[in-house]
Amino acid sequence: MNHFETARQLISVTLGSDTIVAEDAAQLQPSLTIRTERIAEVCLLLRDHPDTYYDFLSSLSGVDYGTEQAAMGVVYHLASIPYKTQLTLKVRFPFDRESGHMPEVPTTVNVWKSADWHEREAFDLFGIRFQDHPDLRRILCPADWEGHPLRKDYKTAETYQGIKIDF
Numbered sequence: 001m002n003h004f005e006t007a008r009q010l011i012s013v014t015l016g017s018d019t020i021v022a023e024d025a026a027q028l029q030p031s032l033t034i035r036t037e038r039i040a041e042v043c044l045l046l047r048d049h050p051d052t053y054y055d056f057l058s059s060l061s062g063v064d065y066g067t068e069q070a071a072m073g074v075v076y077h078l079a080s081i082p083y084k085t086q087l088t089l090k091v092r093f094p095f096d097r098e099s100g101h102m103p104e105v106p107t108t109v110n111v112w113k114s115a116d117w118h119e120r121e122a123f124d125l126f127g128i129r130f131q132d133h134p135d136l137r138r139i140l141c142p143a144d145w146e147g148h149p150l151r152k153d154y155k156t157a158e159t160y161q162g163i164k165i166d167f
Contacts, residue, residue, distance in 0.1 A: 060118035062126035
């Protein structure tokens with residue numbers, strides 16, 4: 001059994017078959033889409049289980065799927081250094097741009113300390129909130145910056161604190 005199948009089976013058996021909402025095993029980087037509210041549990045399981053031991057979060061990225069799909073998400077790139085394997089996890093959730101209400105994604109800072117800055121970046125650039133994050137504040141933009149620059153519907157400001165923004 002390959003590492004993808006091992007992880008898929010472990011999640012289904014331990015946390016229930018409804019934890020995985022989609023899978024894409026045919027890609028160069030196979031991925032599992034996880035129920036948003038279960039992502040921290042899944043990450044902890046995959047980190048601590050001796051058959052997977054995904055001990056390194058190499059990347060966490062926010063995703064805006066566009067105004068047509070009315071959805072956003074987070075992609076987690078995991079690595080097991082001792083087993084020399086990689087796995088991609090995804091969460092996807094609806095996003096009503098009119099209300100501006102962003103569902104919260106459980107933080108994974110308690111699983112990997114490196115998630116701290118990754119989650120802050122996703123919050124800053126996409127507005128994705130991470131539930132129970134210990135220090136969720138902007139990391140790249142100034143604290144008083146309006147909006148989230150990597151959203152598909154972001155409108156670039158003409159000025160910032162009286163200074164013209166030129167592109």
